Amino acid sequence: MRSTISGYTRLTKVHKFSAAGIVATASAAVALAVVPNAHAAETTTVKPVAWSAESFGETQSAELTQYADAAAAQAKAAAADAVAKAEVKAEAKADQERASRSEARKPMKPAAKPAAPAPKKYADNLDGWITESLDVLRSKGIPASYEGIKRNVMRESTGNPRAINDWDVNAVNGVPSKGLLQIIDPTFKAYHVEGTSWDIWDPVANITASCNYAADKYGSMDNVNSAY
Known part of the structure; x- marks a missing residue:
C-alpha cells in the first residue's frame, strides 16, 4: 500500500x-x-x-x-x-x-688589451751587445750587419767596452776615442740614436751611434775597414 x-x-x-x-x-x-x-x-x-x-x-x-x-x-x-x-x-x-x-642593457665591457710582450733579453757580452744594437738600428732603418760590426769592433778595441785611445790626435785635442768602436764625445752626441743610453761607455749606445755615423759617412759600417 x-x-x-x-x-x-x-x-x-x-x-x-x-x-x-x-x-x-x-x-x-x-x-x-x-x-x-x-x-x-x-x-x-x-x-x-x-x-x-x-x-x-x-x-x-x-x-x-x-x-x-x-x-x-x-x-x-x-x-x-x-x-x-x-x-x-x-x-x-x-x-x-x-x-x-x-x-x-648593461654596456659590454671593452675587450682586455693584450699583454705587452716581455722585453727581449740579451746576453751581457759582445754577442748580446751587437745583437741588441742591430735591433735598434733596424727599427730606425740604419743599415749594418753583425759581421761588419764585429769586424770593426775587434780592430778598434778587441771587444773591450772600456778601451780608450790617449795618444792619437783626438787625444791630443782633448777628445780621446772611447769604447768598442772608438768614437769621440762630439760625434757620439751628434749621432746618438734615440732609445739607447747617453753614456758613451754603454756598449749598445756606443755601437749604435758609431754605426749611425758610419752609415752617414760611408753608407754602412760594413764599408769601413780601417780608422774612420
Missing part, C-alpha cells in the same frame, strides 16, 4: 529504507513494553519515541548540507591556494625576465 506520509515522496530510496527501519524498531519497542515481565511486580510502560519520515528527511538533509558546505569550503581553499601559488610563480618569472633585460 502506498504511504501517504507527508514528505515521503521527496526522500531517496536510502532515506525510505532507513525510515521504515526506524518505524519498525519503534513498534517493536512498544510491543515489548506492554508484555508483563515474569520477574517484575509491576508492568512497565515505555513511552514510544515520536518518529516521522518528515523529521528524518530533514535531519538527513541537514547533514548532507553540512557535508556539501565543508566540501565547498575545502574546494574554495584549494582554489585560493592554487591562485596564490600561480601568483608567486608568475612574480618569480617576471623577476627573472626583468633581471635578464637589465643584464642585456
